Amino acid sequence: MIEIFNQGAFSSYRIEDSRYSGVLRESRSLSAGTRRAVKRTVFLSHKHSDLDDLKGFIGYLERYYRVECYIDADDPGMPEKTSGDTAQRIKNAIRATDRFILLATDNAIASNWCNWELGYGDAQKYKEKIAILPIKNTWSTTYTGNEYMKIYPHIVRFDSADVTFNTIQYRPGYPTTSGYYVVSVDEAGKVTYVSLRTWLERE
Numbered sequence: 724m725i726e727i728f729n730q731g732a733f734s735s736y737r738i739e740d741s742r743y744s745g746v747l748r749e750s751r752s753l754s755a756g757t758r759r760a761v762k763r764t765v766f767l768s769h770k771h772s773d774l775d776d777l778k779g780f781i782g783y784l785e786r787y788y789r790v791e792c793y794i795d796a797d798d799p800g801m802p803e804k805t806s807g808d809t810a811q812r813i814k815n816a817i818r819a820t821d822r823f824i825l826l827a828t829d830n831a832i833a834s835n836w837c838n839w840e841l842g843y844g845d846a847q848k849y850k851e852k853i854a855i856l857p858i859k860n861t862w863s864t865t866y867t868g869n870e871y872m873k874i875y876p877h878i879v880r881f882d883s884a885d886v887t888f889n890t891i892q893y894r895p896g897y898p899t900t901s902g903y904y905v906v907s908v909d910e911a912g913k914v915t916y917v918s919l920r921t922w923l924e925r926e
Contacts, residue, residue, distance in 0.1 A: 727857045727866050728880065730828070733779030736786055762791040763923050764820040768840040769794065770830040776858055777826060788923055793820055814843060822923060823848045824878070827855040827868045845875075854878055854905050854922070876907035878919060 765784065769777045777794065784790040793816045817823060823844035831837040844853050854876045859866040871877070883901045898904055903919040 727859050729861045730776060730858055731779070731861065732858065732880075733776065733783045735779075736782035737775065737779040738782040738785065762789045763822065764791045764793065765822045765824055765923070766793045766817050766820040766840075766844065767824055767826065768831070768837050768844065769826040770828060770834050770837060772830050773826055773828045773858075776828065780826065780856065788920060790923060810839075813840060817844050817847050821852065823853045825855045825871075825875075826858060827871055827877075828858045829860060829863075829867050832868050832871065850876065850907065873908070876905050879904050879906050881916075 767777065767781070781792050781794075784792060795813055795816070817840070825831060825837065825841050825844070841855075855868070855871050856878045857866060857868050857872060859868075881898050881901060881904055883899060898916045898918075904916045905919055905922040907915050907917075909915070
């Protein structure tokens with residue numbers, strides 16, 4: 724079964740505030756255009772009000788993958804007031820990182836900044852190195868980012884235990900192992916699933 728994530732889906736992996744401070748230090752070096760060669764780097768675009776989901780997803784990436792994340796929230800190198808320097812630092816970080824992931828919550832989808840970052844990420848990373856993580860409000864039955872999922876590769880959780888006969892078991896291209904995947908659709912409508920690990924690690 725494949726479905727959009729609910730808020731709090733990664734809460735069990737949430738990093739502590741002390742580790743979050745370390746991520747901020749790493750973010751400062753990435754926004755300056757520098758990076759460490761031993762890890763894959765990911766620009767995490769997000770709405771600041773979605774901090775709990777952000778910390779949970781960072782924690783998940785750190786636990787299971789060798790990933791260094793850039794986040795602009797409270798980046799010590801950011802100007803106190805939004806300016807051209809703010810945009811330039813974000814551009815530097817997007818170019819310096821290996822992958823771009825948007826935490827596509829309803830808040831982020833409504834954010835001018837997140838959409839600007841997504842647009843710049845589109846130009847720099849499209850299409851193999853950009854993905855969205857669709858997250859809907861737990862109390863909502865709808866998701867406002869369906870259009871984004873038609874345009875960009877997106878991350879899904881696949882649980883093979885939920886597969887039932889004649890539903891998705893024999894559809895070509897479906898994964899056969901439980902886990903997280905990046906799903907993309909080409910111009911001909913062909914759907915491709917790549918494990919999140921493979922997506923993060925490939926050149």
